[in-house]
Amino acid sequence: MRTGSAHEPWLLEARSLTRRFGGLLAVDGVDLSVGRGSVHGLIGPNGAGKTTLLNLVAGVYGVSSGTLHFGARDITRYSTAKRARAGIRRTFQNLKLFGEMTALENVALGLHADTCSGFFDAVLGTPRHRREERDIRDRSMEALRFVGLGGIAAMRAGALAYGHRRLLEIARAIVARPALLLLDEPAAGLNVNEAAHVSELIARIRDAGTTVILVEHHMDVVMRVSDEITVLNYGRRLAHGTPTQIQEDPDVIEAYLGRSLENESAQA
Amino acid sequence: MTISPDPAAARIGATRWVTLLAVAALIVLPWLEADRFVLHVFSLIAIASIVAMGLQLLLGCSGQLSIGQAAFYGIGAYTSALLTTKLGLPFPLALLGAGIVAAVASLLMVPITRLTGAYLAVATLGFSIIVYLVIKNEEWLTGGSYGFISIPRAALFGFVLRDPMYSYYVNVGVAAIVYLTFVRIQGSRFGRAVNAIREDPDAARACGLRVTLLKSECFVIAAFVAGLAGSLYAHEVRYLAPNDFTFWKSIEILIMVVIGGVGSLAGAILGAAVVVGLPEFLRGIGDYRMLVFGAILIATMLFGEGGLAAICTTLGRRLGGLVTRLTPKPAGTNESVQ
Numbered sequence: 148m149r150t151g152s153a154h155e156p157w158l159l160e161a162r163s164l165t166r167r168f169g170g171l172l173a174v175d176g177v178d179l180s181v182g183r184g185s186v187h188g189l190i191g192p193n194g195a196g197k198t199t200l201l202n203l204v205a206g207v208y209g210v211s212s213g214t215l216h217f218g219a220r221d222i223t224r225y226s227t228a229k230r231a232r233a234g235i236r237r238t239f240q241n242l243k244l245f246g247e248m249t250a251l252e253n254v255a256l257g258l259h260a261d262t263c264s265g266f267f268d269a270v271l272g273t274p275r276h277r278r279e280e281r282d283i284r285d286r287s288m289e290a291l292r293f294v295g296l297g298g299i300a301a302m303r304a305g306a307l308a309y310g311h312r313r314l315l316e317i318a319r320a321i322v323a324r325p326a327l328l329l330l331d332e333p334a335a336g337l338n339v340n341e342a343a344h345v346s347e348l349i350a351r352i353r354d355a356g357t358t359v360i361l362v363e364h365h366m367d368v369v370m371r372v373s374d375e376i377t378v379l380n381y382g383r384r385l386a387h388g389t390p391t392q393i394q395e396d397p398d399v400i401e402a403y404l405g406r407s408l409e410n411e412s413a414q415a
Numbered sequence: 416m417t418i419s420p421d422p423a424a425a426r427i428g429a430t431r432w433v434t435l436l437a438v439a440a441l442i443v444l445p446w447l448e449a450d451r452f453v454l455h456v457f458s459l460i461a462i463a464s465i466v467a468m469g470l471q472l473l474l475g476c477s478g479q480l481s482i483g484q485a486a487f488y489g490i491g492a493y494t495s496a497l498l499t500t501k502l503g504l505p506f507p508l509a510l511l512g513a514g515i516v517a518a519v520a521s522l523l524m525v526p527i528t529r530l531t532g533a534y535l536a537v538a539t540l541g542f543s544i545i546v547y548l549v550i551k552n553e554e555w556l557t558g559g560s561y562g563f564i565s566i567p568r569a570a571l572f573g574f575v576l577r578d579p580m581y582s583y584y585v586n587v588g589v590a591a592i593v594y595l596t597f598v599r600i601q602g603s604r605f606g607r608a609v610n611a612i613r614e615d616p617d618a619a620r621a622c623g624l625r626v627t628l629l630k631s632e633c634f635v636i637a638a639f640v641a642g643l644a645g646s647l648y649a650h651e652v653r654y655l656a657p658n659d660f661t662f663w664k665s666i667e668i669l670i671m672v673v674i675g676g677v678g679s680l681a682g683a684i685l686g687a688a689v690v691v692g693l694p695e696f697l698r699g700i701g702d703y704r705m706l707v708f709g710a711i712l713i714a715t716m717l718f719g720e721g722g723l724a725a726i727c728t729t730l731g732r733r734l735g736g737l738v739t740r741l742t743p744k745p746a747g748t749n750e751s752v753q
Contacts (some may be wrong), residue, residue, distance in 0.1 A: 228620045228625055228626065236622075237621050239618070248610065256607055256611050256622045257622050259607075259622055260622070262604055268603075268604075270600065280603070319622065320621075
């Protein structure tokens with residue numbers, strides 16, 4: 148699922164990406180360059196446009212203006228499913244699992260685009276179908292073990308504990324070994340230990356060769372695992388740099404800790 | 416493994432036994448039951464269950480509510496009648512042709528698979544009304560309101576199936592093939608994808624699934640089997656009238672799926688047996704039978720969303736529990752499901 152050639156500097160490159168909702172500029176001319184093999188953190192106060200930006204990259208919303216390149220490909224007009232097939236996978240802020248299916252089946256669906264047997268293969272039980280089903284099962288089990296859910300493959304996804312459901316969604320997103328993984332608040336609602344497990348998991352995903360864009364409110368997770376961070380505020384890019392640079396940036400500190408009332412109204 | 420697979424395995428074993436008993440009962444039925452009319456009713460149930468299983472795939476698996484399945488059923492019936500009478504094609508080819516023509520007709524519906532819920536339902540209803548009007552008004556082709564008469568009996572390899580017992584085997588046989596086909600889909604890559612687009616279309620898209628294409632495929636498959644059922648109906652009854660294919664027929668098919676249990680393949684068959692069989696069974700009480708029928712529909716729904724399939728599963732489990740409690744050695748199941 149690798150895209151583009153090695154001499155392409157960026158895996159994902161967004162140029163003046165803009166998304167308007169009625170009169171509101173949710174994302175306003177944002178540039179974003181994500182290097183291959185890195186974890187790119189996306190942070191900002193509530194309503195800064197992080198999830199909207201992630202949804203623009205995933206193709207849930209069309210852009211109002213701007214361009215989006217994935218490797219050498221211009222994916223600005225690609226549908227969600229086409230981007231997923233090109234190698235951009237994601238998780239959701241409010242967990243979207245197939246609740247009535249088992250954990251294993253959920254992960255297996257992540258491999259749908261990698262396999263091709265259809266209705267007739269299933270009915271006739273063709274060798275291709277049997278081979279693919281075996282392959283899907285093996286790779287799905289491998290992904291479940293990778294996130295630490297090897298023991299619950301047969302359980303119904305809807306019956307899993309919250310933390311396990313978060314991990315299951317990640318397993319479904321990485322099973323096809325995508326070039327780019329978009330994580331939308333993967334540690335939301337998790338306790339400290341679970342959040343630490345997720346940051347360790349994100350590092351392992353990057354080490355396995357998948358580039359990650361991470362939207363997250365847990366600052367310790369973002370700072371620990373990100374190679375680069377982009378800070379958004381009011382839909383604009385406020386700052387951009389390494390975790391250390393971001394932590395010392397006066398604009399960022401101001402955005403997070405608040406500013407005086409006059410400046411606030413001047414901004415609006 | 417943190418959970419024991421034993422209860423699930425036991426249930427699969429029980430399902431297999433019930434299926435085997437049902438198959439055995441269906442095979443020996445013509446020899447035990449001398450009344451040819453009863454066989455005819457069983458044929459009609461088998462035919463109805465084929466359409467119902469198609470809608471089960473559409474509604475129960477892919478989550479698309481169609482109240483226009485009678486259109487494809489009607490297209491299949493008239494296609495088969497025309498192919499055998501006008502072109503003199505043998506029955507097996509006409510059967511296949513009926514399925515194919517119904518499937519092709521369903522391609523007209525592909526643009527509306529983007530619709531969901533009530534909007535999709537009304538659009539399919541509209542299609543059903545159009546097909547009914549074509550059947551009723553194109554007299555040169557369909558015989559219009561006079562009906563389509565003198566349709567030949569089903570014949571296999573030049574052997575005309577004159578005895579209702581033989582056509583019974585053909586109808587039940589085709590229903591069994593459709594059932595097995597749909598069973599094989601479950602748990603396959605295609606089946607998982609179809610379930611996924613019902614459970615969460617957004618997550619399905621994020622997995623790279625072509626949601627609209629999969630929905631269309633389900634529409635075409637459901638239409639194909641409805642066409643097969645139409646063909647079987649044409650040669651079983653041998654007279655077609657437009658009133659057999661009004662939107663009421665579509666509603667009947669929907670009732671079969673819902674009272675049988677949305678999502679359950681066996682439920683679709685049970686539902687067909689109730690909707691087709693019960694009015695025949697209640698013939699003795701004359702005009703009151705539709706009243707009783709309606710009351711039974713409401714009562715079934717009161718027991719919950721799972722329909723007859725869920726009720727049977729619960730009863731089976733209770734019975735199983737009772738049997739194991741009463742006898743040290745487990746006895747076989749003593750009830751078979753049609």
